Amino acid sequence: MSVKIGNIDLGDFPLLLAPMEDVSDPPFRFVCKQN
Numbered sequence: 001m002s003v004k005i006g007n008i009d010l011g012d013f014p015l016l017l018a019p020m021e022d023v024s025d026p027p028f029r030f031v032c033k034q035n
Contacts, residue, residue, distance in 0.1 A: 003010040010016075017032060 003014045
């Protein structure tokens, strides 16, 4: 079963990064965006 948010299909096993205190700072988001 595919996961969808609006018109965006995230596939069967989506990886969603939620904001976390002291973890989702700009350098962490930059590394995630690169990979």
